Amino acid sequence: MISLHVNGKRYEVDVDPDVPLLWVIREQLGLTGTKYGCDMALCGSCIVHIDGKAERSCQISVKEAQGKKITTIEGIPENHPVKKAWISEDVPQCGYCQSGQIMAAAALLKKKPQPNDADIDDFMFGIICRCGTYQRIRRAIHRAAKMMNKGGKR
Amino acid sequence: MNEIINVSRRDFLRTGALIGGGLILGFSLPLRESFRAAATPAAAPFTPNAFIRIGADDLVTIIINKSEMGQGVYTSLPMLVAEELECDWSKVRVESAPVAPEYNHTAFGIQLTGGSTSVSSEWERFRKAGAAAREMLIAAAAETWKVNKAGCQAEKGFVIHEGTKRRLSYGKLVEKAAQMKPPQDVPLKQPKDFKVIGKSMKRLDTPKKTNGSALFGIDVKFPGMLTALVARPPVFGGKVKSFNAGKAKTAPGVKAVVQIDSGVAVIADSFWSAHLGREALEVVWEEGPLVTFDSQAQREQYAELAKKPGAVAAQRGDLRTAMTKATKRIEAVYEVPYLAHATMEPLNCLVDLRADRCEIWTGTQSQTFDRDAAARVSGLKPEQVKIHTTLLGGGFGRRANPHSDFVIEAVQVAKAIERPVKVIWTREDDIKGGYYRPMWYDRMEAGLGANGHLIAWQHTIVGQSILEGTFLATMVKDGVDGSSVEGAANMPYEIPNVLVDLHTPKIGVPVLWWRSVGHSHTAFVVESFIDELAHAAGKDPYEFRRGLLANHPRHLGALNLAVKKAGWGKPLAKGRFRGIAVHKSFGSFVAQVAEVSVNPKGEVRVHKVVCAIDCGRIVNPNTIEAQMESGIVFGLSAALHGAITFKDGRVEQSNFNDYPVLRINEMPHVEVYIVPSQEPPSGVGEPGVPPIAPAVGNAIFAATGKRIRRLPIRRDELKKV
Ligand code: FES
Ligand code: FES
Numbered sequence: 001m002i003s004l005h006v007n008g009k010r011y012e013v014d015v016d017p018d019v020p021l022l023w024v025i026r027e028q029l030g031l032t033g034t035k036y037g038c039d040m041a042l043c044g045s046c047i048v049h050i051d052g053k054a055e056r057s058c059q060i061s062v063k064e065a066q067g068k069k070i071t072t073i074e075g076i077p078e079n080h081p082v083k084k085a086w087i088s089e090d091v092p093q094c095g096y097c098q099s100g101q102i103m104a105a106a107a108l109l110k111k112k113p114q115p116n117d118a119d120i121d122d123f124m125f126g127i128i129c130r131c132g133t134y135q136r137i138r139r140a141i142h143r144a145a146k147m148m149n150k151g152g153k154r
Numbered sequence: 155m156n157e158i159i160n161v162s163r164r165d166f167l168r169t170g171a172l173i174g175g176g177l178i179l180g181f182s183l184p185l186r187e188s189f190r191a192a193a194t195p196a197a198a199p200f201t202p203n204a205f206i207r208i209g210a211d212d213l214v215t216i217i218i219n220k221s222e223m224g225q226g227v228y229t230s231l232p233m234l235v236a237e238e239l240e241c242d243w244s245k246v247r248v249e250s251a252p253v254a255p256e257y258n259h260t261a262f263g264i265q266l267t268g269g270s271t272s273v274s275s276e277w278e279r280f281r282k283a284g285a286a287a288r289e290m291l292i293a294a295a296a297e298t299w300k301v302n303k304a305g306c307q308a309e310k311g312f313v314i315h316e317g318t319k320r321r322l323s324y325g326k327l328v329e330k331a332a333q334m335k336p337p338q339d340v341p342l343k344q345p346k347d348f349k350v351i352g353k354s355m356k357r358l359d360t361p362k363k364t365n366g367s368a369l370f371g372i373d374v375k376f377p378g379m380l381t382a383l384v385a386r387p388p389v390f391g392g393k394v395k396s397f398n399a400g401k402a403k404t405a406p407g408v409k410a411v412v413q414i415d416s417g418v419a420v421i422a423d424s425f426w427s428a429h430l431g432r433e434a435l436e437v438v439w440e441e442g443p444l445v446t447f448d449s450q451a452q453r454e455q456y457a458e459l460a461k462k463p464g465a466v467a468a469q470r471g472d473l474r475t476a477m478t479k480a481t482k483r484i485e486a487v488y489e490v491p492y493l494a495h496a497t498m499e500p501l502n503c504l505v506d507l508r509a510d511r512c513e514i515w516t517g518t519q520s521q522t523f524d525r526d527a528a529a530r531v532s533g534l535k536p537e538q539v540k541i542h543t544t545l546l547g548g549g550f551g552r553r554a555n556p557h558s559d560f561v562i563e564a565v566q567v568a569k570a571i572e573r574p575v576k577v578i579w580t581r582e583d584d585i586k587g588g589y590y591r592p593m594w595y596d597r598m599e600a601g602l603g604a605n606g607h608l609i610a611w612q613h614t615i616v617g618q619s620i621l622e623g624t625f626l627a628t629m630v631k632d633g634v635d636g637s638s639v640e641g642a643a644n645m646p647y648e649i650p651n652v653l654v655d656l657h658t659p660k661i662g663v664p665v666l667w668w669r670s671v672g673h674s675h676t677a678f679v680v681e682s683f684i685d686e687l688a689h690a691a692g693k694d695p696y697e698f699r700r701g702l703l704a705n706h707p708r709h710l711g712a713l714n715l716a717v718k719k720a721g722w723g724k725p726l727a728k729g730r731f732r733g734i735a736v737h738k739s740f741g742s743f744v745a746q747v748a749e750v751s752v753n754p755k756g757e758v759r760v761h762k763v764v765c766a767i768d769c770g771r772i773v774n775p776n777t778i779e780a781q782m783e784s785g786i787v788f789g790l791s792a793a794l795h796g797a798i799t800f801k802d803g804r805v806e807q808s809n810f811n812d813y814p815v816l817r818i819n820e821m822p823h824v825e826v827y828i829v830p831s832q833e834p835p836s837g838v839g840e841p842g843v844p845p846i847a848p849a850v851g852n853a854i855f856a857a858t859g860k861r862i863r864r865l866p867i868r869r870d871e872l873k874k875v
Contacts, residue, residue, distance in 0.1 A: 016406060019426045027381075027424050032373035033366015035547075036425075037498055038581045042810040045498065073366035086364045090356050090776060093784060094224030095363030096370060096498040096547030121819040128810060130498040130548050131224045132787025134821035136780070 002062050006031070007075030017063035022046045024062045025072060033073035033099045037128070044127030047100040048072045054107035056126075073099035082106045085144035093131035100127045105141050114145055200328035202287040202336060204256040205280060206235060207249075212311060212325035214239065215247045219257035220276070221267040221519045222250075222359065223549035224784070225839040226777040229357045230273050231280055233774060237350040238284030238343065241324065242311035248358055250543040253521045264522035264625070268554045268667065270740035270837025273773055277835055278342075285340040287331075294330035295322050345771065345832070354776040359545070371517040371544045372502045372578065379504070379574045380409055382567050383428040383583075385435055386417040389803035390588055391442040391662050394418060401434040411435065412570040416559070419567045425578055441803060444662050449593075449799040453489065455659070456595035456616040460487070464614055464655035465633030468643035471651030476610035480601025484690050488598065488679040489864040492798035493591040493668055494813060499547020500584045503564035504576040507532055512539045512568075516561060517546035519554035523625075527558035531565040550788070551667040555589060556624035559664075585813050586805040590798055591668030592618040592638075594675040598683045601651075606691025608702065611649045613642050613679070616657040618665045633658065637667065641676030641739060641844065646709050647684060647702040663800075669788055670843040673739040677844030678793075678851070678865065681735035685852040686861060695852060696722055696734055708768050709736055711829045712745040715766035719827050720747035730761060733853025735845040741836025742769040743829075746786070746845040748822070750853035756873035760790060760822040760850055768829035770836045778838050779826040785842020786824055791815040793847035795866050 004011045006029060013028050020039070025031050025048070037045030039058045046057040049071040057065075076083060082105050092098045101124070108115060108123040115123070120141050129137070199215075200208040207215040216235050222228040228248045236243055251257040251265075259266050260275045288308045295313035296303040299320060306315050314321045324331075345351075362368040387393060397418050399411035407427025412419050418437055422428035477483060503516040505528075512532045518524050521541045529536040546553055564577040579587065594617040601610035619635040621627055629636045634643075634656050643654045668674060688698035696717055703709050713736045716722075722732065729751045736745040749762040765782045772778065795814040799806045807813040851862035858872055 015424075016426070019424070023424060023426045026373075027375075030375070031366070032369070032375075035370075035498075036372065036500070036578075038810055040581070040809050040811065043498075043581075076365070078365065083364050087356075087360050090360055090780070092224075092357070092360055092363035093226070093780060094222075094498060094546060094548045095359065095368050098363050099366050102364060121821075124818045126817075128498065128815055128817060130496060130550075130788075130791075130815060132784040132816065132821075133780075134787065134816075134818040135783055135824055137818065138821075 002066055004062070004065060004070060005068065006070045007072060013062070015062060018061050020058050021048070021060045021062050021065045022057040025057060031072050031074050035096055035099055037097070042128070043097070044100040044104060045097050047103040047127065049103060049107060052107070052110065054104045073103060076102065076106065080106065081144040081147040082109065082140070085140040085147060088143060089136045089140040091133050091136040091140050093133055097127060097129045097131070101129065101137055105137070105144065108141065109145055109148060113148060115141060198329055198332065200331045202290050202331070203283045204254070205283040206239070206287050208287070208324050208328050210325045210328055212242070212245050212323050213247055214241045214245050214324070215249050217249050217251045219251040219265060220272040221517065221543055221546050221549065221553070223267070223517070223519065223546035223553070225272070225781060226357055226774065227267070227272045228359050229355060230774050230777055231276055232358060233350050233355055234273070234276060234280035235284035237348060238281045239288050240308035240310065243350070245311055246358065253525045253541050258522070265520070266522065266554060267519040267549070268551065270839040270841065273835050274741065274837065281342050282340065285342060286336050289337045289340050290331045290334040291324055291327050293334045294327045298322065298327070298330060352772050353774070355774050356776065368545055370499050370547045371504065371515055372499055372547070374504050374515040374544060374576070376574065379576060380421050380423060380571065381425050381428050382419045382421040382575050382577045383432045383580065384414070384417045384419045384563060384567070384577060385432055385437055386583065386587070387439050387441065389439070389441045389444050389447070390664060391444050393440045393442065395438040395440040397438065398436040401436065402431040405431040405434050410571055412567065414563060414566040414570065416563050419570070419577070421567065421571050421575060429580070445803040447662070447800050447803045449491070449801070452593065452661070452800070453595065457487070459616045459657040459659060460595055460597040460614050462657070464657040466653070467634045467639040467656050468652060468654040473610055473612055473651045473653045476651035477599070477601045480603060480610055482602040482690060484600050484602070484686060486598045486683060486686060486861070486863055488596040488682065490594045490675045490678060491796070491865065492593045492663065493792055493796045494585050494798055494807070495548070495550040495552035495668055496585060496813060496815060497546070497548030497550060497552055500581055501552070501560045501579040501587070502576060503560050504574065505564045505568035506574040507565065507568040510534070510538060512565065513542065514540065514561065514564070515542045515544055517544050517549070517553055518561070519546070519549045519551070520556070523556050524558045524561040527562050528565045531562050532569060550669040551671070552589060555666060559589065581810070582808045585807050585809060588664035589666035590663065591674060592620065592665040596675070596679045598679065600683070600687055602687065602691055606693055608647070608649050608687055608691070610651040613654045614657070615639060615642060615654070616659065618661050618663070619658045620665050620667055620671070622658070637672045639676070640672040641737060642680060645676070645680045646706045646738065647699070648705065649702070669785070670739055670840040673737065673840070673844040674792070677735065677737040677739070678847040681737060681845065681848030682851050682862065685733070685848070685855065689855070694723070699736065708743045709738060712736055712743040712766045712768045715827050715829055716745035716747050716764050719766065719825060720764035722747060731853050731856035733849045733851065733856055735848040735852065737844040739837070739841045739844050742767055742838065742841040744782070744841045744845050746849040748846065748849040748853045750850055750857060752854060752857045752872055754874040756869035756871070758794065758850070758854060758867055758872065760820070762823045762825070763846065763849070764825045764827070765842065766827045766829060767838070767841065768831050769838050769841070770831050770833035772828055773835055775828060778828055781838040782826040782842040783824045785840065786846050787816050787821065789843040789846035790820070790850070793850055793865055793867060794820070797866055
């Protein structure tokens with residue numbers, strides 16, 4: 001049994017300890033907001049927060065994730081400035097990459113509350129959007145940064 | 155952290171539910187049920203036609219016969235209904251249509267999302283559906299109040315009687331409205347009265363796409379379901395000679411290993427088990443005739459073909475005589491490679507096959523093909539096959555396969571295992587899986603007369619046919635597949651002597667439409683070569699085009715707008731250069747001006763793209779803008795990075811490391827301008843793609859004097875030595 005702390009809940013999961021966290025989140029926990037895109041740390045669709053940092057869940061075995069605090073897209077509150085900004089800018093197209101984008105953006109803003117475009121590009125470089133929503137992603141991050149600065153919830 | 159949830163693999167498989175209470179989620183329900191639960195309650199909804207259902211709770215469910223793959227149809231089509239229905243936009247919900255004749259494409263006669271036609275083909279039908287429903291609701295209210303219909307009007311989900319100011323919500327009227335006779339030919343609103351169409355409306359699917367609840371095919375799951383990965387031949391046309399499943403079957407969680415037409419399927423209780431099983435599987439392949447296939451040899455073969463006359467696609471004047479009279483003759487060869495669609499969501503298909511029915515959950519663009527193919531494979535009748543169209547994590551044409559590859563395969567696996575099973579393609583499977591944009595080789599020749607007038611133009615195209623062997627084979631006429639020459643045979647420039655001809659070699663690599671189809675290569679060739687000719691004639695590339703487009707006002711409209719907004723001819727920051735292109739595709743006219751710099755290492759940076767589009771009447775500016783940005787990114791990915799190549803019959807690429815796509819750090823600043831128009835609406839999903847490669851190539855020429863004639867752009871060719 002592997003013990004996982006995800007979105008404030010504790011799960012006991014009966015899986016092979018070497019399985020990537022991604023697939024356990026998706027298949028065993030049923031949290032399908034976290035996506036599979038490449039399995040090779042190339043696309044960022046699978047990003048979750050582990051102890052507050054953006055990590056690719058396809059690269060971490062479930063055993064390594066044991067005992068750590070994991071947050072998936074489903075664990076981000078609806079009033080989170082990044083989510084609100086994403087809705088205001090109407091960012092998603094097909095939507096498939098967007099969980100990874102949002103999780104990364106939230107982590108970026110925690111690290112750097114006022115990023116400029118270069119900071120955004122540096123941090124978000126790893127997350128592919130095949131639909132090409134990048135311009136709106138930049139705009140949404142700036143908007144979220146503004147909201148957070150005005151005392152919005154981080 | 156107060157709740158502990160035990161998830162044992164066995165329990166999970168048996169019940170599909172989480173143990174520990176309070177967390178049993180919709181994810182274990184078949185999609186159909188969860189859709190219903192989220193939509194309208196069963197209490198006698200009003201269904202005036204196949205596209206609208208209004209519930210007693212006032213919710214308006216619009217049944218959409220097009221697949222949502224990012225292009226925004228789950229918003230733009232509801233807008234068409236809402237315009238006439240006069241409903242409350244916040245009460246609008248969307249549901250994907252089942253497969254049925256009433257949902258067929260108005261032009262293609264099957265259920266299909268493609269060709270950037272969703273809005274144009276439904277422009278009348280969806281508005282009429284809304285208008286008819288509105289009239290029935292008004293009639294129902296008038297009857298309730300015993301007043302004349304003429305004194306009643308519909309507004310924001312209510313029918314209001316003007317004289318007495320009485321009002322009833324649509325939900326209160328559903329029972330009576332259902333008994334009203336559907337009216338014939340309700341007149342549609344005049345455009346000046348539009349309240350919804352033409353407004354920038356937010357996408358209806360955005361909230362779900364920002365909280366992880368949007369359901370894609372890969373997310374659908376139900377009790378007892380298994381997951382399969384398929385080992386496919388390393389060479390196209392290959393077959394299984396023999397296989398040894400011994401080791402694969404010892405991988406934990408692997409349930410079965412079965413041979414199907416496309417290869418060997420490893421079926422397991424989870425993705426990772428199937429993956430480990432497939433790794434351990436030993437297959438001996440019969441590699442077939444393409445085992446020596448090689449991209450370099452293919453280029454040489456195409457080059458030879460291009461020297462010979464092909465099937466004539468367009469001809470006017472007397473080309474040969476004109477060429478002899480030309481004062482200047484310019485020749486060039488253009489080449490583009492095979493390209494994979496690389497949708498962000500890898501292909502997948504879930505099949506539940508029973509003795510008397512087959513249910514399929516998948517993100518497909520082509521429900522009718524897929525249903526009929528599933529019926530053939532399963533031995534059922536088409537009406538026993540149900541397709542549940544989920545959201546698509548990108549389509550770009552890959553999910554509209556007339557050969558139904560990913561569906562047929564999944565049905566075969568389900569047939570073999572007799573359990574619900576989802577076949578998932580890994581990224582490698584997807585990149586290596588074929589159905590590529592064809593590789594193209596284009597030989598160009600042009601003649602300039604006195605004063606730099608363009609008097610002769612020859613364009614010889616070599617490449618595989620997409621339509622041959624599909625339901626659209628009738629569009630192959632006299633050896634010319636219309637999709638191979640679109641954008642070339644009908645290029646707009648007025649030149650007195652023209653010949654466009656085509657060679658269609660049979661190669662054996664599966665090809666398919668890839669966002670903008672033939673235009674993805676013809677725009678690059680025509681718009682780059684016209685730029686070469688402008689320079690050869692000593693003219694400004696914009697002015698040169700303008701001079702040849704006098705009778706093409708919509709091309710000119712887009713071109714002039716882009717030029718004006720981009721400040722064409724005005725000074726730029728040091729090291730930056732502009733390039734321009736204009737192209738018509740899918741009924742829309744798009745001009746783009748790219749601002750580019752090239753560093754001494756030969757690295758190209760696209761800083762800014764100004765895009766102007768004339769797509770007829772504007773339905774949702776928000777969508778048009780998003781689709782232009784999207785098309786530009788898609789086209790830039792191909793121009794800067796994309797190539798599928800072969801060696802020893804094998805695809806040389808495998809994942810985003812060797813098949814890179816555009817990332818945010820390469821994203822130019824994009825400005826989109828829309829030409830106002832009274833023409834009927836035309837496409838926006840694809841037309842943003844074609845002009846970007848030539849616009850960038852032309853800017854690179856301005857920057858370096860080097861002409862980009864082969865994609866992707868190669869840094870080595872631009873390096874300052
Ligand atoms: S799936 Fe993890 S980075 Fe692509
Ligand atoms: S929205 Fe489709 S991949 Fe990003």
